[in-house]
Amino acid sequence: MDFEIDEKMSTILTMVNEFVERELVPIEQEMLHGDPETLQALVVAAQAKVRQMGLWAPNHPVDLGGQGLTMVEHGLLSEALGRSPLGHTVFGAQAPDAGNIEILHKYATPEQRDRFLRPLVEGRIRSCFSMTEPETAGSNPVLLAATAVKDGDDYVINGQKWFTSSADGAAFAIVMAVTDPEAPPYQRASMIIVPTDTEGFNLVRNVSVMGHVGSGHASHAEVIYQSCRVPQANLLGPEGGGFVIAQDRLGPGRIHHCMRWLGIASRSFDMMCERANARVISTDGDTLADRQVIQHWVAELDAEIRGARLQTLHAAWMIDRFGAKAARDEISAIKFSVANTMLHAVDTAIQVHGALGVTDDTILSYWYRHERAARIYDGADEVHKTSLGRRILRRYAPAH
């Protein structure tokens, strides 16, 4: 096992880390307190600098202008970008576009590449991914109710979706809908590209999450597809291939998320240690860092974060070496364990900051609100634990 990176990647990581610290951390206050237009202008200016540095969308394949990174390198990059909530967006590596780019790169026809993939990679448009429905359990997508029925040369899509993240302002959605209800469960659904200006694509509302409705990229929409008609040429991959494509999207995507969460965990940890050293809590000048309980929190969290990082890099290395299927156990394990490590880190850092921790004067409360969802999306904790536990126990079952 070897997580070593070459000199080029090492230089990229240094540049990214410095850029995040120097250019992005200072504008986070605009994100927390300013107006969305001012923030957008700052983001666009930072994106221009990233392009000038030749680091735009580094996670994408070489033929799309990226750096052709291995999964381990991709993970390390995501960790560096994750130290600021603005990191992935400013470097053109943000979800849900990153995942959509992956599946478009693998499955898109030449026409779909020209129309949807290239402008997406170049950052000229945004996209969204529309699978989850309010009325069916997202944890078991074979229950999907949205349909896409062939009519002439078109598909006509009907259904209600929500948590179509970033639909507000997106140019197109990749929608998962049932194309053949009679097929075996995992061959019933397909992915279809729907431009958001298509008649019948109705963005009903941005769903308020943790007290925040959001807008643009930072939003989660409810969308009703009402007799929404798109050409059959907008089918992505084979008909009935929806589940296979969804898996392609999720495997490497979980490395991306887990390492992003480790970026959050490590910045929270840094903030916690700095605060513990600075906060005087007695008349003789003792700081929080002098108290054993804080020392224990620091030690425990340090061990937890190191473990989570190694576990995630190992999963990434497994994918690089043997493919995502062979790394199923490792991917399931990191999905729930790293999400919880990250939330533990944010929560402990807030505790050490006291009242300051729950204010919006630091980034911690933003992460506390926005990252709670990590235990739910891309497979809830319980779903991953069940499937991992079941697979492990099967190996111990007596042979009959």
Ligand SMILES: Cc1cc2nc3c(=O)[nH]c(=O)nc-3n(C[C@H](O)[C@H](O)[C@H](O)COP(=O)(O)OP(=O)(O)OC[C@H]3O[C@@H](n4cnc5c(N)ncnc54)[C@H](O)[C@@H]3O)c2cc1C
């Ligand atoms: C911030 C955020 C962003 C999202 N972005 C997108 C997006 O861009 N596109 C998209 O399509 N979807 C998106 N989602 C939706 C997400 O994929 C679903 O929320 C997720 O799949 C869970 O589905 P559900 O919410 O319907 O929960 P349910 O399936 O109703 O499950 C509810 C809870 O039940 C428990 N549970 C479920 N199944 C089992 C089981 N087998 N055993 C034990 N316990 C179980 C779990 O605790 C789970 O949290 C997003 C969600 C969030 C919160």
